[in-house]
Amino acid sequence: MEKMKLAALVTGCLIGLSACGGDGDNETNTTPPPSKVVNQPLPSPEVNQPPAASIAADANAQERSLIQFDGSGSSDSDGSISSYDWSLDLGDYKGNAITLASSGASAELNIGDIAEDVEVTIKLEVTDDDGATDSTQSSLLINEIDFMKLPPLPASPQEGLLGTDSDGDGVRDDVEHKILERYPLSIVDQEVYRKVASTMNSFLVAGLSSDDIDDVEASQSSSYIADCLFQQYGEDAIKELTLIEVMMIDTDERLSAYLAYSNSRSGKVQESLDAPEGFCRLPQN
Numbered sequence: 001m002e003k004m005k006l007a008a009l010v011t012g013c014l015i016g017l018s019a020c021g022g023d024g025d026n027e028t029n030t031t032p033p034p035s036k037v038v039n040q041p042l043p044s045p046e047v048n049q050p051p052a053a054s055i056a057a058d059a060n061a062q063e064r065s066l067i068q069f070d071g072s073g074s075s076d077s078d079g080s081i082s083s084y085d086w087s088l089d090l091g092d093y094k095g096n097a098i099t100l101a102s103s104g105a106s107a108e109l110n111i112g113d114i115a116e117d118v119e120v121t122i123k124l125e126v127t128d129d130d131g132a133t134d135s136t137q138s139s140l141l142i143n144e145i146d147f148m149k150l151p152p153l154p155a156s157p158q159e160g161l162l163g164t165d166s167d168g169d170g171v172r173d174d175v176e177h178k179i180l181e182r183y184p185l186s187i188v189d190q191e192v193y194r195k196v197a198s199t200m201n202s203f204l205v206a207g208l209s210s211d212d213i214d215d216v217e218a219s220q221s222s223s224y225i226a227d228c229l230f231q232q233y234g235e236d237a238i239k240e241l242t243l244i245e246v247m248m249i250d251t252d253e254r255l256s257a258y259l260a261y262s263n264s265r266s267g268k269v270q271e272s273l274d275a276p277e278g279f280c281r282l283p284q285n
Contacts, residue, residue, distance in 0.1 A: 051076040051128040053136040062143045063114045069107040076128040089121040115184040118142045158251045167285040170198035178247045191281035192232045196225045207261030223273035228280035
């Protein structure tokens, strides 16, 4: 009987430890369960924003000029511009009279003599302080201006001793066209030719004049244009003078007047004089 009671007691303890005093302590275990660890995503690294390239410049230019380009309007929203790379695309132009020089955010286009209108493109690539880049470009039309300044070609260029001089500069209109055709890429040569042609035109007038030719003035004028030609052309001065004579003396009337002038100078002492400063070039009106 005692064994049965003991067995029942043991069974009760196995079923509910609390009935037997548990661990000898009736207090409830209040230790919290371990916290669950949640992995939080790391913040994304900042993405560099590319710079924005910008060029400020005129859209039109003309030969024999300097054009400025400004890239300082380029920006970088999250940093700074570290470099400016300028380049020049000449398109169909094959000469060497158009060049680009740059320094930092600025560039300068140097335009010399051109024979016709030229369109070029100036390009700018900027790099920011994180190595990102952006580029832009600006197109520029360069106008040839010498032909635009010419007077119209006369309908009858060989009519009369002095022909047509519509702008009143002492050079026949048809001769002005011939000079530009001879030297389309040199304003200096054009202006020297025009000065010689203008002086020779006065010789034609003097050749047919019934008045005595002023020896001093004629001698000075001849010496001056000779000096101008030698300054500009050196050993080729005589060849260039001959080309101007062909342009000027193209009718019998003009030839007669020129020969009359030459004969009036025959046997007279020809002074050798240096042309005054500024004498040798005659700009186009």
